[in-house]
Amino acid sequence: MRREVKRGRTLLVDGPASVDHFDGTVEVLGARVEEGKVVIREGKRVPFMVRKRTIFNIALGEGASFEEVKGSTIPPSWEDAIKEIKVCKRPLTVMVMGEVDSGKTSFCTYLLNRTLRMKWKPAIIDADLGQSDIGPPGTIGFSPITKPIIDLFEIEAERAYFVGLMNPSQAMHWVIEGLVRLNSSVERADLDLLVINTDGWVSGEEAASYKVGLTEKVLPDVVVGMQEADELTAILSTLKETKTLAVASPSAIKKRSRGKRKILRELGYKKYLRKAKVQSSPLNWVRVERVLMGTGNIPQAERMERIREILGSAPVYCEEMPTTIFIVSRRGSWVDEEQMRRIEEASGKWVRVIRDGEEEGLLVGLHDETGAFLGIGIIDGIDYRRRAIKVFTPVTKKLSTIRVGQIKLDKNGREIGLSQALTESPS
Ligand SMILES: Nc1ncnc2c1ncn2[C@@H]1O[C@H](COP(=O)(O)OP(=O)(O)OP(=O)(O)O)[C@@H](O)[C@H]1O
Numbered sequence: 001m002r003r004e005v006k007r008g009r010t011l012l013v014d015g016p017a018s019v020d021h022f023d024g025t026v027e028v029l030g031a032r033v034e035e036g037k038v039v040i041r042e043g044k045r046v047p048f049m050v051r052k053r054t055i056f057n058i059a060l061g062e063g064a065s066f067e068e069v070k071g072s073t074i075p076p077s078w079e080d081a082i083k084e085i086k087v088c089k090r091p092l093t094v095m096v097m098g099e100v101d102s103g104k105t106s107f108c109t110y111l112l113n114r115t116l117r118m119k120w121k122p123a124i125i126d127a128d129l130g131q132s133d134i135g136p137p138g139t140i141g142f143s144p145i146t147k148p149i150i151d152l153f154e155i156e157a158e159r160a161y162f163v164g165l166m167n168p169s170q171a172m173h174w175v176i177e178g179l180v181r182l183n184s185s186v187e188r189a190d191l192d193l194l195v196i197n198t199d200g201w202v203s204g205e206e207a208a209s210y211k212v213g214l215t216e217k218v219l220p221d222v223v224v225g226m227q228e229a230d231e232l233t234a235i236l237s238t239l240k241e242t243k244t245l246a247v248a249s250p251s252a253i254k255k256r257s258r259g260k261r262k263i264l265r266e267l268g269y270k271k272y273l274r275k276a277k278v279q280s281s282p283l284n285w286v287r288v289e290r291v292l293m294g295t296g297n298i299p300q301a302e303r304m305e306r307i308r309e310i311l312g313s314a315p316v317y318c319e320e321m322p323t324t325i326f327i328v329s330r331r332g333s334w335v336d337e338e339q340m341r342r343i344e345e346a347s348g349k350w351v352r353v354i355r356d357g358e359e360e361g362l363l364v365g366l367h368d369e370t371g372a373f374l375g376i377g378i379i380d381g382i383d384y385r386r387r388a389i390k391v392f393t394p395v396t397k398k399l400s401t402i403r404v405g406q407i408k409l410d411k412n413g414r415e416i417g418l419s420q421a422l423t424e425s426p427s
């Protein structure tokens with residue numbers, strides 16, 4: 001479809017769509033866009049601000065649409081924030097906070113594009129687990145930005161920290177650890193600006209104290225709070241030592257349903273699981289982190305015999321920790337409450353039971369011997385007898401550490417749900 005748009009107007013396109021343009025001058029979130037195709041993912045909106053009369057060629061996918069609006073959809077307060085940031089001492093760190101769907105990612109993109117145009121060297125850490133653009137969902141990613149960007153999703157993470165959950169309230173400790181590690185690994189001498197995007201969990205006391213905690217650990221020079229009304233006031237007013245800038249959430253925001261968010265995350269998994277194959281690693285060679293298994297010992301013969309007797313047959317695997325006994329039952333069978341109670345009585349320990357195969361589909365983060373993140377994978381299975389773990393992953397390098405997450409996926413990268421089957425300390 002051909003569409004001519006006059007100077008000073010904005011064309012808003014909602015994906016899935018692709019847009020070509022010619023004969024004009026167009027800007028997207030502070031980036032001048034040369035001629036060529038822009039692909040817009042489902043659930044995303046791209047604002048094309050027309051600086052000089054432009055002809056667009058729009059191809060819409062299912063459920064996609066577009067509209068034309070007067071003026072720019074960038075709030076004047078974003079421009080004010082740029083002016084304030086511009087005069088700050090460099091290198092500086094700017095942390096962006098705001099509700100879900102408040103425009104955080106778009107503001108980060110705008111800030112990166114505008115500073116690139118000022119010949120700054122910017123970089124980003126994306127700590128929004130659920131809707132992460134840099135790195136796979138469930139990870140915190142870092143990347144320097146060297147050219148104008150329309151969609152941060154196109155940028156590959158140069159470094160990342162795997163969390164394995166998408167809800168920050170279940171993973172506060174790990175998000176803080178990951179953010180602190182990545183932040184301290186960034187060489188400031190090569191940078192003018194580090195932008196840190198955060199998750200949308202900001203309302204309520206717990207969320208606010210977590211966000212204040214993040215700020216205290218990372219010590220950004222500026223915190224930008226995106227808000228429609230005063231959602232961020234409670235957090236911003238607590239940050240007495242940090243420069244804070246409240247900016248407006250754009251009125252052209254396109255809110256996303258839970259379903260659309262899931263689709264966007266699944267695009268993320270797919271991107272990082274492309275060309276995956278099953279790779280098997282002996283459990284004696286790799287460290288499997290964040291799991292109960294491997295932290296204890298095989299029970300003594302007498303205890304093993306007692307467990308076998310109570311269960312009626314030998315379990316696939318059994319391990320004893322100081323306060324817990326971890327049992328993997330056979331695929332077709334289930335250990336009932338009465339059997340668990342009897343083992344607990346006989347051993348004086350808690351019993352944790354999972355079924356053989358329950359680990360299949362768990363999202364994992366893979367690391368080399370230096371601790372560097374190599375990519376993600378999905379557990380294909382644990383062979384307890386041969387002591388090997390099989391992971392479906394595109395990573396071909398030798399694995400040193402496998403960090404187990406709680407997100408469960410099928411082989412096509414579709415989210416099945418959460419599982420604490422192998423997790424160290426279920427909450
Ligand atoms: N100034 C703007 N003009 C037009 N559309 C915008 C603008 N800012 C954001 N949007 C659109 O609104 C949607 C939500 O914005 P964005 O992704 O930046 O929010 P977010 O706070 O990062 O959301 P999430 O919590 O999902 O990460 C996106 O599709 C984005 O392209």
Ligand SMILES: [Mg+2]
Binds near residue numbers: 128
């Ligand atoms: Mg975002």
